[in-house]
Amino acid sequence: MDADKLAKLKASMASSRIGGKGTPRRKVKRVVKGEGNDQKVQAALAKLNPQTITGIEQVNMFKDDNRVIHISRPAVQNAPDYNTFAIHGYATEKSVEEMLPEMIQSMGPESLEQLRKLTEQIQAAQGANAGANKEAEDSEVPNLVEGETFDREVD
Template identity: 50%
Template sequence: MNPEKLAKLQAASAAARIGGKGTPRRKVNKVVKTSGSDDKKLQATLKKLNTQSILGIEEVNMFKQDGSVLHFPTAKVQAATLNNTIIITGTGQKKDLTELVPGILTQMGAESLAQLRRLAEAYQQAAAAGAGPSASASADDEDVPELVENFE
């Protein structure tokens, strides 16, 4: 670019500047999008279904066919009896059934208990298949060799 034109543009922009020492800074308002609008739409839809909150439910566990559990530690449960609908809101975590076993035995039905029994049998078979060769190897490791000569 031509140096004369560049000097001319710089001089023009310096003259057009406003502000300086002591003038307030211009603040930029950043727009923050929240998921509140989605929540409002959901609540409006639930209100149309005439749902009622069910109190006293601390956690929700949904048992899947593959042996995993969809666990909601802090769930909000609502129900619409006329529509035969139950709504569970909250953050769900996918966990293995064995992680939750002691605390959820009272919540399990007959189908889930049968599934837990099958899962336990599968673990026992896997342990028995894995323990066969390793059991003889560990027995060999536990044998203490006899002393052949005196070390003193």
């Protein structure tokens, strides 16, 4: 074999080798997709034999910190034998104040009563927090005493 050809072959092998000497060359770069988890979920759902529910325009899930997980145009599946719902779609997180106008239009009378109670609780909590903050501010400021100064000279 010619020395030049051997040097070119060695250079091409070194550029395509992943590890050190003696490791196999990689001919195709494999791209790992993140859909493996979704496929597992779909396979588990297929075992439950869910039924697709149509006519649902949006889904709102309320969290304890006054945030709402909002999914518009979701795909909803139900497996009544297993008491399971699966909701697929693009979710965004919004505050209750942002969602309020949209929610009022789709609520019934019972839901409106619950919403009214929720707003009263939120307002009461905000009022209590404001009162506590004002008291905390007042307790930090010392009372003025006549004849005394609070300025000290540092030696």
